Amino acid sequence: MGQAQATVSLPEPTVISRILRGLAGNRTGTIGFVLVVLILAAAIFASWISQYDPAAIMTGPRMAPPSSEHWLGTDNIGRDLFSRVLAGGRVAMLVAAASLGAALSLGLVLGLVAGLGPRWLDNLLLLLFDALRSFPTIVFGLAVVTLVGPSLFTVILVVAITSVPIYARIIRTQAQSLRNAEFVMAERAMGAGLPRILFVHVLPNVLGPLLILASMDVPLVIATEAGLSFLGMGVRPPTPSWGVILNDGYNFIRNSPWPVIAGSVPIVLVTLGFTFMGEALRDIFDPRLQKAN
Amino acid sequence: MHSYNTTRGNGHVPLMRIEELSVDFATARGPIHALRHISLEVAAGRILGLVGESGCGKSSLAYSLIGLLASNAHITHGVIRLGDDDLAHLPAGRWRALRGKRIAMIFQDPMTSLNPVRTIGQQMMDIQYRERITRAEKRKLAVDFLAQVRIPDPEARLDSYPHELSGGMRQRVCIAMALLTRPDLLIADEPTTALDATLEVQIIHLLRDLQQQFGCSVIFVSHHLGTVAELCDDVAVMYAGEVVEQGSVDEIFRQPAHPYTQALLECDPGSIREATRILPTIPGSLPDLRQVPSGCIFQDRCPHVFERCRREHPGFYSGERTQLVRCYRVAGEGEITS
Amino acid sequence: ATMPLGSRIWAQSGQVLRLSAYADIDALDPAFYQNGYNVDVMNCIYTKLIRYKAGREWDWELESAEEIEQVDDTHIRFKLKQGLQFSGDYGEITAEDVKFSFERAISHDSPVKSDWGPLDHVEVTGRYEGVIVLKEPFQPLWTIALPYGTGHIISKKAVLDATDDGGNFGMTPPVFSGAYVLAEWKPNQYVRLTRNPAWTGPAPGFEEIRILPMDDTKTAERAYEAGDLDFTQITLSSLAQYRQDPPANTTIKEYPSLYYVWLGMNLDNPALGDKNLRQAIQYAINVKQVVDAAYFGEAEPATGLIAPGLPGHRDHSAIPVEGDLDKARAFLQAAGGPPSQPLTIDTLNASEWTTMAQIIQAQLSRIGLPTQINVQDSGSFWTLGMESEGDRWKNMQLVLNRFSMLPDPYYATSWFVSDQVGIWNWERFSSPEFDKLHQKALSETDSGERAAIYRQMQDIMEQSGAYRFLTHEGSPVMYHDSLEPALRPDGRPLLPRFSGSV
Amino acid sequence: MIYYATQRFLLSLLIVIVAISLLTLMLHVVPGDPATMILGPRATPELIEKTRVAMGLDQPLPVQIVTFFGRILHGDLGTDVFTGRAVSDIVFEQLPYTLVLIAASILWSSILGIVLGCYSALRAGTWLDTLSGILSVGTISIPAFVMALYAVLIFAVSLGWLPAIGAGEGFFDEAIHLILPAFAIGISWVGYIARMVRASMLEVMGAPHVRMARSFGLTEARIVRAYILRIAVQPAVTLLGTGVAHLFSAAVFVEVIFARPGIGALIVSSVNERNYPIILGAVLVTTAIIVLATLLSDLIVALLDPRQREAL
Amino acid sequence: MSLLEVKHLEVRYRRLSRVKAALQREEATFPAVADVSFTLEAGRTLGLVGESGSGKSTVAKSLIGLQSASGSIRYDGREIGSASHSEWQRLRREISMMWQDPIGSLSPRLSIASLVTEPLKIQGRKCSPDDADRLLSMVGLSTDLGSRYPHQLSGGQARRVGVARALALDPKLLIADEPTAGLDMSVQGEILNLLNEIQSRTGVAILVITHNLNLVRHVTDEVAVMYLGRFVEQGPTDAIFRHPRHPYTEALLSANPSPHPDERHGRIELSGEMPSPVWRPAGCEFHGRCPHARPDCADIIPGWNVEGERGHACRYPL
Ligand SMILES: Nc1ncnc2c1ncn2[C@@H]1O[C@H](COP(=O)(O)OP(=O)(O)OP(=O)(O)O)[C@@H](O)[C@H]1O
Ligand SMILES: Nc1ncnc2c1ncn2[C@@H]1O[C@H](COP(=O)(O)OP(=O)(O)OP(=O)(O)O)[C@@H](O)[C@H]1O
Numbered sequence A: 001m002g003q004a005q006a007t008v009s010l011p012e013p014t015v016i017s018r019i020l021r022g023l024a025g026n027r028t029g030t031i032g033f034v035l036v037v038l039i040l041a042a043a044i045f046a047s048w049i050s051q052y053d054p055a056a057i058m059t060g061p062r063m064a065p066p067s068s069e070h071w072l073g074t075d076n077i078g079r080d081l082f083s084r085v086l087a088g089g090r091v092a093m094l095v096a097a098a099s100l101g102a103a104l105s106l107g108l109v110l111g112l113v114a115g116l117g118p119r120w121l122d123n124l125l126l127l128l129f130d131a132l133r134s135f136p137t138i139v140f141g142l143a144v145v146t147l148v149g150p151s152l153f154t155v156i157l158v159v160a161i162t163s164v165p166i167y168a169r170i171i172r173t174q175a176q177s178l179r180n181a182e183f184v185m186a187e188r189a190m191g192a193g194l195p196r197i198l199f200v201h202v203l204p205n206v207l208g209p210l211l212i213l214a215s216m217d218v219p220l221v222i223a224t225e226a227g228l229s230f231l232g233m234g235v236r237p238p239t240p241s242w243g244v245i246l247n248d249g250y251n252f253i254r255n256s257p258w259p260v261i262a263g264s265v266p267i268v269l270v271t272l273g274f275t276f277m278g279e280a281l282r283d284i285f286d287p288r289l290q291k292a293n
Numbered sequence B: 001m002h003s004y005n006t007t008r009g010n011g012h013v014p015l016m017r018i019e020e021l022s023v024d025f026a027t028a029r030g031p032i033h034a035l036r037h038i039s040l041e042v043a044a045g046r047i048l049g050l051v052g053e054s055g056c057g058k059s060s061l062a063y064s065l066i067g068l069l070a071s072n073a074h075i076t077h078g079v080i081r082l083g084d085d086d087l088a089h090l091p092a093g094r095w096r097a098l099r100g101k102r103i104a105m106i107f108q109d110p111m112t113s114l115n116p117v118r119t120i121g122q123q124m125m126d127i128q129y130r131e132r133i134t135r136a137e138k139r140k141l142a143v144d145f146l147a148q149v150r151i152p153d154p155e156a157r158l159d160s161y162p163h164e165l166s167g168g169m170r171q172r173v174c175i176a177m178a179l180l181t182r183p184d185l186l187i188a189d190e191p192t193t194a195l196d197a198t199l200e201v202q203i204i205h206l207l208r209d210l211q212q213q214f215g216c217s218v219i220f221v222s223h224h225l226g227t228v229a230e231l232c233d234d235v236a237v238m239y240a241g242e243v244v245e246q247g248s249v250d251e252i253f254r255q256p257a258h259p260y261t262q263a264l265l266e267c268d269p270g271s272i273r274e275a276t277r278i279l280p281t282i283p284g285s286l287p288d289l290r291q292v293p294s295g296c297i298f299q300d301r302c303p304h305v306f307e308r309c310r311r312e313h314p315g316f317y318s319g320e321r322t323q324l325v326r327c328y329r330v331a332g333e334g335e336i337t338s
Numbered sequence C: 001a002t003m004p005l006g007s008r009i010w011a012q013s014g015q016v017l018r019l020s021a022y023a024d025i026d027a028l029d030p031a032f033y034q035n036g037y038n039v040d041v042m043n044c045i046y047t048k049l050i051r052y053k054a055g056r057e058w059d060w061e062l063e064s065a066e067e068i069e070q071v072d073d074t075h076i077r078f079k080l081k082q083g084l085q086f087s088g089d090y091g092e093i094t095a096e097d098v099k100f101s102f103e104r105a106i107s108h109d110s111p112v113k114s115d116w117g118p119l120d121h122v123e124v125t126g127r128y129e130g131v132i133v134l135k136e137p138f139q140p141l142w143t144i145a146l147p148y149g150t151g152h153i154i155s156k157k158a159v160l161d162a163t164d165d166g167g168n169f170g171m172t173p174p175v176f177s178g179a180y181v182l183a184e185w186k187p188n189q190y191v192r193l194t195r196n197p198a199w200t201g202p203a204p205g206f207e208e209i210r211i212l213p214m215d216d217t218k219t220a221e222r223a224y225e226a227g228d229l230d231f232t233q234i235t236l237s238s239l240a241q242y243r244q245d246p247p248a249n250t251t252i253k254e255y256p257s258l259y260y261v262w263l264g265m266n267l268d269n270p271a272l273g274d275k276n277l278r279q280a281i282q283y284a285i286n287v288k289q290v291v292d293a294a295y296f297g298e299a300e301p302a303t304g305l306i307a308p309g310l311p312g313h314r315d316h317s318a319i320p321v322e323g324d325l326d327k328a329r330a331f332l333q334a335a336g337g338p339p340s341q342p343l344t345i346d347t348l349n350a351s352e353w354t355t356m357a358q359i360i361q362a363q364l365s366r367i368g369l370p371t372q373i374n375v376q377d378s379g380s381f382w383t384l385g386m387e388s389e390g391d392r393w394k395n396m397q398l399v400l401n402r403f404s405m406l407p408d409p410y411y412a413t414s415w416f417v418s419d420q421v422g423i424w425n426w427e428r429f430s431s432p433e434f435d436k437l438h439q440k441a442l443s444e445t446d447s448g449e450r451a452a453i454y455r456q457m458q459d460i461m462e463q464s465g466a467y468r469f470l471t472h473e474g475s476p477v478m479y480h481d482s483l484e485p486a487l488r489p490d491g492r493p494l495l496p497r498f499s500g501s502v
Numbered sequence D: 001m002i003y004y005a006t007q008r009f010l011l012s013l014l015i016v017i018v019a020i021s022l023l024t025l026m027l028h029v030v031p032g033d034p035a036t037m038i039l040g041p042r043a044t045p046e047l048i049e050k051t052r053v054a055m056g057l058d059q060p061l062p063v064q065i066v067t068f069f070g071r072i073l074h075g076d077l078g079t080d081v082f083t084g085r086a087v088s089d090i091v092f093e094q095l096p097y098t099l100v101l102i103a104a105s106i107l108w109s110s111i112l113g114i115v116l117g118c119y120s121a122l123r124a125g126t127w128l129d130t131l132s133g134i135l136s137v138g139t140i141s142i143p144a145f146v147m148a149l150y151a152v153l154i155f156a157v158s159l160g161w162l163p164a165i166g167a168g169e170g171f172f173d174e175a176i177h178l179i180l181p182a183f184a185i186g187i188s189w190v191g192y193i194a195r196m197v198r199a200s201m202l203e204v205m206g207a208p209h210v211r212m213a214r215s216f217g218l219t220e221a222r223i224v225r226a227y228i229l230r231i232a233v234q235p236a237v238t239l240l241g242t243g244v245a246h247l248f249s250a251a252v253f254v255e256v257i258f259a260r261p262g263i264g265a266l267i268v269s270s271v272n273e274r275n276y277p278i279i280l281g282a283v284l285v286t287t288a289i290i291v292l293a294t295l296l297s298d299l300i301v302a303l304l305d306p307r308q309r310e311a312l
Numbered sequence E: 001m002s003l004l005e006v007k008h009l010e011v012r013y014r015r016l017s018r019v020k021a022a023l024q025r026e027e028a029t030f031p032a033v034a035d036v037s038f039t040l041e042a043g044r045t046l047g048l049v050g051e052s053g054s055g056k057s058t059v060a061k062s063l064i065g066l067q068s069a070s071g072s073i074r075y076d077g078r079e080i081g082s083a084s085h086s087e088w089q090r091l092r093r094e095i096s097m098m099w100q101d102p103i104g105s106l107s108p109r110l111s112i113a114s115l116v117t118e119p120l121k122i123q124g125r126k127c128s129p130d131d132a133d134r135l136l137s138m139v140g141l142s143t144d145l146g147s148r149y150p151h152q153l154s155g156g157q158a159r160r161v162g163v164a165r166a167l168a169l170d171p172k173l174l175i176a177d178e179p180t181a182g183l184d185m186s187v188q189g190e191i192l193n194l195l196n197e198i199q200s201r202t203g204v205a206i207l208v209i210t211h212n213l214n215l216v217r218h219v220t221d222e223v224a225v226m227y228l229g230r231f232v233e234q235g236p237t238d239a240i241f242r243h244p245r246h247p248y249t250e251a252l253l254s255a256n257p258s259p260h261p262d263e264r265h266g267r268i269e270l271s272g273e274m275p276s277p278v279w280r281p282a283g284c285e286f287h288g289r290c291p292h293a294r295p296d297c298a299d300i301i302p303g304w305n306v307e308g309e310r311g312h313a314c315r316y317p318l
């Protein structure tokens, strides 16, 4: 209390300046933040940066090594890898945003229902989450892909569905602890109804940590996409995605490692960026927030 | 500030002497000057109480005496003498030789101070790692000390995990562990705040008995005046990172000289004898420890403030009695430092 | 490269031939075999009357038959060599066993009974002699039945001992009649074949053969390079690299394959109802470019269904291999421009297929025809045009397809007759003339005449506008210099006849 | 304890049942037909129908599920219609290879991950920490199949030190064949575990009881070993327990690339073939193992932490 | 008629799941509050004192309908134990609560201004920015504080926000659960003075819950001392302070002695620890720790002895 009293006379920092200060004090956090900004910028400005249409075939020789015309070389049908990697970044970010967004919203609803709803519903949902989780992911992916047909949408669907149980579980735990939190009790004592408690008091408190967790799952999404692509079930060709680039290049890895390198380096960078940024944000906002099951 | 001597010829042999100790905490919004110019003496075989309201720096002072300040803390000034060592500038390697041997500490929260995954016995034997005795002997010692702190059936308790004990028992285990190392100086940082009122009494009495038995010096940190009065021989009153008054318990609680001490005593509901509907308070709020005002630290809340208080930082003065007071109102009666 | 430890251990046990198969065996009963990879093993453990000749020309030679001849259109007389032994105590191979072996497929309703076509029965005329009696003439018997899977001979007694009714014995052969016996099968790991002590023919070249299943030919290439294999197929996409920079002591050989790849169009899909549109597509596709891109210039454009070397192969197709953009545009014009919705191209999910699909997509977009590629896993893909699988066939439009082949043109055309519409004829191409010709060719004994019929049939297919033939791929192999493999003209190994050292 | 055990067991059983039912449901909407895939193009419609009946596919869905579980009660996973072999034989023949692979991957990656995580936490904020962070997070992201591929190309093809394919025969040989696949699968877990251990180490290092241990002058090494690590590895153990599902997925890729036998490859090929009895049998067994692994990780955590034991 | 009249209140918490309890043949629930009766008049203050876990907050929660309880709770003459949802909605305008954790009871993402006006909004009243300022200044807080967030307040400030919220609807009954927990002594005084002042202005009845008996002395008219979910002593504050009859009351009273050397009485040391409400001792529940316990205390459950205005549950009162 005294601590707080001692600081009241200073202006309180805004969230943004708190983030920036926190990042400044954290080396990996800074690295992550810079990487994420670069990746997002590259994805947004992809078409301005690259000179080639990522889908245009035979813009150069096949499987050419990096050169001044083709910064990362070309693929097996002579497409410019650099522009494909950039465009792939856009796809990756789209998939990540859409699937995590979907997983979050669905996880939020189910988690809140499980956490705040009646006991039997909680048990039922938990059972469902655990059952979903205990499939080998890839079997699930295979089934969905064969069902819906491979496309961007399918990848989004697979990632969304496999992540829902994870988010829902986290939200459930949070909701349960919030249900007994004193400020929720206080609101109830003042006569606040469930919708008000949910939307005004509970949601804002679970959303922040959840967004941080979600940002740390961006690499997971991309890895899932790459895995599906490896099994030939990624996005619809000729859409460039890093997984597709990897998968195409994988066949020629013996003599021409470029496509695989071009496909995997961005994945590594995204992972580094989002993981480090997420970890730093987590430390800044809540050091205790761990990705528990 | 000049160094000075607080020994007032009261005949007590000092065990530890803190001189002009200042500690800063680095934070994102600039350094906090959490401790400033602390000068204190811990007499051998006596209990020194450290009182003051929340956030005044009691724990920071205690931790700096055992070298466990947070990683963002930095001793900017001063010395802490213990024997031939200066603890303020002790290399990291030397600390281990002191901790758990000459100095031991009891922490505020007994619920979290014990390792949850090791049994009481394991933890008590761990800390005897220096002794060249057999495991059985170590175990025996542990049982003895658990018995000392009046834990029923100590033999069986050795194999319990902390979560199987109640809060009071855990705090007694902590005390047993601290005493087991037979320290010269025992630091107890609010060892009873997490406990219930009736339990607190038990722990305080236990501490007093054991201190008398082992004869070590104790620094007892508390914000509870009644408890300090009951347990301690000497007391130092802290306010916003400074010691504002120090001396023997009898004197200070009988005739507090610093306006802050006076106000604090008035507020203590334990000391208000006659029923009243209006409780006394100290108006105003704490100063910001990032920008410490010049002059007296208590100036904003002091009913007796005068011009000099705002200008100059007062040194320690002693009135006609033996206690030392950082207040110009006592200055006329004999200044000790300039 | 130095030999890894694992292969060194194997090598110590003598002459072991190690090679890969693209799938693990799943049937060892010749009357019930389902796929070619099983036949590679059967070749080793059973004998048959005649066998394919190794070499570049499709032909057969005698194996366990001393003589065999076509007596008339429906009768084939054979005489077994004497003294051929079954393994175990099942004694000599007799004509009775041949009869049993051949008739099983029909009597037990095997999935491959069609290999025997109109087989009526086998007449046993002596201990070693018999006559194969057909209900009607059936030329392919000589090319796909007798020297291939269903032609293998097993012991009647052994099979009846092992099964109640002489039906499918699955994965546990009760008897061996070939140069090798199945010593061990570790599913998904290897098939180990060792010499058959009862074998009286010429000793096979190797003490032991190990066949390692690997789905992915690229894996096999790496395994070969790492020294884990002595012989392997390689992919066309690696061929150029290997030719340029072959692994040490390695021979690389290219063979044509029998596969045929084409782009089919669903005639019953409303969007493709206009023949002009289909022709626009046919002409817009530059087959050379498609094949070059997908196979790295290592495969030749196809002129039809039937691969070079087989009777009925066409020298060139009616539509030029390079296509003709002007004509394509004209046809498109005639069709009233591109359809309102992009057309879909369905394809398998392997690299060559998606590459081809993307090139075709690019080519079609040059005449202003937008398309969308649907990649499918094999399970979904192979039921795409089947009416038994719901309504998916109705939505199918363009489909990039590949069928495998047996060395007889009949096998290729049989999938495109009217009866097959909604089964394997996904284009839903139906021509009475085609059906008639198909039937006619079955009994045509004159090979020149027969070839002409098949050529005519391919012309009809092409004219329907439902097909654009792409390639027959190719079947390159690589092996240690010291090995002398025996290969069919399409590069498939004839294992018992491998020789040399490894 | 008994109550907990039965509750846990029943729950696991339920999870498996729900999971398998979900799977059956999914399989049924997926297009494709086993008879077409396996019997080949020459199969007659009657034969296809016969096969469907033999697989029980003509029955309504709930009946199929009930029959399936009914048979399982008798320890029978069914028969593969095509090879005529018992599904349990097929599955249990492949299972050990995957289990050994997963166990080896978990073992080496958790040991290395814990060491790396510890090291990072103890040197938090230094360049070495940053470096090990970049390394471990970097490895998380490299897809297992890319890792596997490069491992083969470098160590088997170019250097020829290790075999490129197969599972080997005999203990020593099998161990050697395990090295590259286990490396490829484990490497990303090194990163996961290292990051997790680092984070929880940092948290535990700030706990009051650690400060108390320090106040007694215990050596740093002892504090880390006896006081911090036992608590700090718990989230990693839980992670591994739930991560077994992902390991099974990674095994799929690696088994294909190394032409290794294993249940992952079996599942993929039977999914491609739509061989329902094998899919169901294999997924049932994997799901059961995954559920079991979660249980095991909970038990290990309970072993490490007496407070968790209380909950049992 | 009293404003609040509680009779034989009992609250049971679930300890084991039904299945587990049945299997282990144990009781699934335990009483956290047992047989609690008291009355509270308008304009008066009752102190509820007892150590951690003695059931004080549980009593408070059942009074405001957040915890179902058996027994009778009559507010303004009406039984509210079985009140319907809409009845509670209305009741909560008149009964308000200050929570134990000053900062934790404020929704962390809302600004102070919107937090103080929460009760108005919940009850569907129109509220202007002036309302927030009015409420803040009512409890002596600067209006600039309105734009801050709970974690940016000191404990004392957060308490005041709690007071402002509790009083926003002019309640007739205010329940203050540990209104001074975790505060420095001078701040404690401020909060209690504030409550006092408001009571004298509005005539609200206050139930103060605390574990510090010395604190309630100055602000309450009556006290009830709880031990293990039961009242052990109850009566006018003055009388109880002058002469505690129950040994536990005596021990609690001595727990916060004066620091002044001349006024030190020494403290009464109890032995043992507080038992858990799950495993209640037989006989007098305090006998294990009682310095004055006699042998039969272990067997005989003491009844409630009424002595004029006060009462206690000790067979051998001091
Ligand atoms: N690690 C730290 N970083 C920054 N500031 C700190 C840190 N530790 C303590 N402080 C600040 O230093 C001052 C003194 O804190 P300290 O914990 O020593 O007070 P205290 O008297 O022990 O209080 P309490 O009675 O609440 O325990 C406070 O203002 C506090 O905010
Ligand atoms: N929701 C609950 N479920 C089960 N037991 C509970 C619950 N809430 C409280 N208890 C138990 O009921 C008893 C009384 O709790 P209560 O919170 O009323 O005590 P209290 O007097 O307010 O204590 P404190 O001073 O610590 O706030 C305690 O033993 C507590 O452990």
Ligand SMILES: [Mg+2]
Pocket: B058, B059, B060, B189, B190
């Ligand atoms: Mg402190």
Ligand SMILES: [Mg+2]
Pocket: E056, E057, E058, E100, E177
């Ligand atoms: Mg409470």
